[in-house]
Amino acid sequence: NCRWLCDSLYGFLAEHGRATAGADTGGAPTDGEQDRDALVTMRGVGHGYPTLREGYNHVLDGLDLELYAGDRVALVxxxxxxxxxxxRLLTGLESPDRGTVTVLGRDTSETLPEQLADDTVYIHQNPEEMFVEDTVRKDIAYYLENRDAPNVDDRVDEILAYLDLEHLADRDGRLMSLGQQRRASLGIGLATDPTVVLLDEPTGSLDLQSRREVTGMLRKAESRVETVVVASHDLQLVAAWANRVLVMGEGEVLADAPPAAVFSDPDLLAETDLRQPQVVELSRRLGLESPALSTDAMCETLARSLGDDVVEAGGGGGIGEAGDSDDEAESDGGAR
Known part of the structure; x- marks a missing residue:
């Protein structure tokens, strides 16, 4: 586990010097980004819901936000x-109580959700809601046909091959495992060639292997869409995949920064009841100058610092696989 690795490797790092793990850039818009048009803009957005006991519950309060092409955004x-x-506000399924939400130049309060869906795809937290036919192939075709897409059969074959879903093509999505449903639902969403993809808890309740497969699909999605936004409690996914983390709380964005900055801020983590992913915690205990955000990055950092032969001597799974049991994987989830 993390403590055993620290004890085993700390001496090596002390002898050979500290290493610096590569950290992804990102975070709040830079001056250069502000010169470009935002794909998504939220201005003074307030929204909430009535409750029986406490009256109106303010969920968002005066929120300002801009999202740009190339953003891989994690909401935590x-x-x-x-x-x-x-x-939901970005999809147009709900309109803000006050303020404006603009997606690709269209005010969501003045645009039908069906029109927004041509460019903005929402992948449900409960993926079974996206399956209406008796095979995944037919489900993908169904969504394409509803948008009058040309060459439907060719596009179905292409997305199945691109996302390695061919073995699920003739399965009934409603009868598949949760991990398979999550992957197939992402295939349905990407098949329509959207500009913005929104996902709600894409790795929730999945085992380790399924989480890795979904994360791999998200990386593939980057070449097909301009912006991906994920709401997640899976902080290992956030660290390894996102280039911009929005920490939500008290109706606003408490922090907008790259993962390395968010997970290196103890005051922010304590305030929001978030936990460092195990690989980030290991980086801190080893005294790395900047945290490794994935197991691959950790292995590469240690290889540079100690030499490839030292890392390989660990055998089998390598440094980065320690602690990757299903039970420990679930512990990365932060606040529940």
Whole structure:
């Protein structure tokens, strides 16, 4: 586990010097980004829901936000912090109580959700809601045909091959495992060639292997869409995949920064009840100058610092696989 690795490797790092793990850039818009047109803009957005006991519950309060092409955005925070509400506002399924939400130049309060869906795809937290036919192949075709897409059969074959879903093509999505449903639902969403993809808890309740497969599909999605926004409690996914993390709380964005900055801020983590992913915690205990955000990055960092032969001597799974049991994987989840 993490403590055993620290004890085993700390001496080596002390002898050979500290290493610096590569950290992804990202975070709040830079001056250069502000010169470009944002794909998504939220201005003074307030939204909430009536409750029986407490009256009106303000979920979002005066939120300002801009998202740009190339953003891989992770929304994190405690339950009720507004992550799912923000996603629904971007789809047009709900209109803000005040303020404006603009997606690709269109005010969501003045645009039908069906029109927004041509360019903005929302992947449900419950993926079975996306399956209406008796095979995954037919489901993908169904969504394409509803958008009058040309060459439907060719596009279905292409997306199945691109996302390695061919072995699921003739399965009934409603009868598949949760991990298979999540992957197939992402295939359905990407088949329509959207500009923005929104996902709600894409790795929730999945085992380790399924989480890795979904993460791999998200990386593949980057070449087909301009912006991906994920609401998630899976902080290992956030660290390894995102280049911009929005920490939600108290109706607003408490932090907008790259993963390395978010997970290196103890005050922010304590305030929002978020936990460092295991690989980031290991980086801290080993004294790395900047945290490794994935197991691959950790292995590469140690290889540079100690020499490839030292890392390989660990055998089999390598440094990065320690602690990757299903039980420990679930512990990366932050606030529940």
């Amino acid at each position: 925070g405690a339950n009720g912090s507004g992550k799912s509400t923000l996603l």
